Amino acid sequence: MDLGIAKRVAIVTGSSQGIGKAIAFGLAIEHVKVTICARNEDVLKKAAKEIESLTGSEVLPVRTDLTNEKDVKSLVKTTVERFGGVDILVNNTGGPPTALFVETSEEDWRRTVDLLLMSVINCCREVIPFMKERKWGRIINMTSFAVKQPAERLILSNSIRAAVLGLTKTMSNELAEYGILVNAVCPGWTLTRRVEELAKSIAAKTGKTYEAAIAEWANSIPLNRLAEPEEIANLVVFLASEKASYITGTVMQVDGGFIKSLL
Ligand SMILES: NC(=O)c1ccc[n+]([C@@H]2O[C@H](COP(=O)([O-])OP(=O)(O)OC[C@H]3O[C@@H](n4cnc5c(N)ncnc54)[C@H](OP(=O)(O)O)[C@@H]3O)[C@@H](O)[C@H]2O)c1
Incomplete structure (x- = not known):
């Protein structure tokens, strides 16, 4: 199937390894120009070279701490300078530490909000003007199965990722008129x-x-x-594509059947 996104420009955050890297790889196979980012520059550059050499697509590594607003601005600016715009944004990060509620501090909560929620808000704010310009955009927010079935000892993730769903649904309504589709994907154990x-x-x-x-x-x-990371990436690449043109405001799990509820 031709996904119709060759030559589009994507930013995939938190993408030097794991699920984010698999998503960047999946988009690069479709001839999308991809910016990848992470904090560890050596690992990031190595990932960019690997994806570039295996797919032949352009991959731009930009060292970024997603909890730092200035870094996020510079991530988007560098991408636009190199590729001329941004069509696809996949918001992915690392996860917060495991803990029971009684083991968490105020600082843990603030750090988790910065990592899981503010990073998404800041990335979206920077890319939306470029998507509006082209009247086309795809935003995919990576969350977790834990938004549908809270996981033990993961109270930080269970709580703050739920806010990302509220953001996803509301933004999908606000941005539909500009041709920008916003969805959330919930990986299962990967x-x-x-x-x-x-x-x-x-x-x-x-x-x-x-x-x-x-x-x-x-x-x-x-x-x-x-799951293998590629099995999560397959859905994300589809949602980023032309073929997903009538899908917005959804929350989809890729979990091998793990979640027990109907929805
Ligand atoms: N794997 C699972 O079973 C599973 C299940 C449900 C949900 N999830 C969620 O899906 C996301 C990805 O999971 P994963 O297993 O692929 O994680 P991973 O293997 O730890 O990879 C995380 C990626 O994000 C980068 N990163 C972390 N913090 C960052 C920051 N502050 N700024 C920029 N980049 C950052 C990491 O590079 P640096 O460390 O160099 O920055 C790395 O490239 C996580 O949020 C995780 O909680 C995973």
């Missing part, structure tokens, strides 16, 4: 560095092995395995 670290930390806290922690998640999923 084999990335973050999940490996989470499994190690659960193993250390509970005395289980790392393999047992991963197997426990797999057993709770009808497809009986964790």
Whole structure:
């Protein structure tokens, strides 16, 4: 299927590894020019080279801390200077630490708001004028299965990501007249560095092995395995495409059947 987005310009945030990198790769395969960003510049540049050499598309690495508004402005400015605009924005970041409510501090909450919510708001604010200019845009906010089924010890993520859904739905209504579609994607358990670290930390806290922690998640999923990052990226690339022209304001999970509710 021709997705109709060759030569479009995308910014994928939090994309030097894991789900974000897989999304950048998936867009680059469709001949989209992609800006990727993360804090660790060495890992970021290596990812850009790898995606570029495997896809032949242009990939621009811009070192960015998404919790810093100035960095976000410069991320978008650098992209526009290089590629002439922005058509697609995928908002992805790292996740907050695991904790029970009683273990969290005010600082933890403020940091999580900056990482998961303000980063999305700031990126959207910077790119929307360019999307309006072309009367075409795609914004995809990466959240988590936890917005539909709150996860244990993830109160920071469970709470603040819910606000991203309110933002997504409201923005989809406000921006429809400009041809800008706004959706949210909820990854289920996916084999990335973050999940490996989470499994190690659960193993250390509970005395289980790392393999047992991963197997426990797999057993709770009808497809009986964790996702590969590419399996999350496939939906995001479709939502970013011309073919998703009538989809806006939705919240879609890619979770192997993990979420137990009807919606
Ligand atoms: N994996 C799962 O099972 C799963 C399930 C549900 C939801 N999620 C959510 O999906 C998102 C991606 O997950 P993942 O597993 O792919 O994570 P990951 O492997 O840890 O990758 C996170 C990416 O974001 C970058 N990043 C983190 N903080 C950043 C910041 N402040 N500014 C700029 N870049 C930043 C990281 O690079 P640097 O560290 O160099 O900045 C890295 O490139 C996370 O929010 C996670 O909570 C994941």
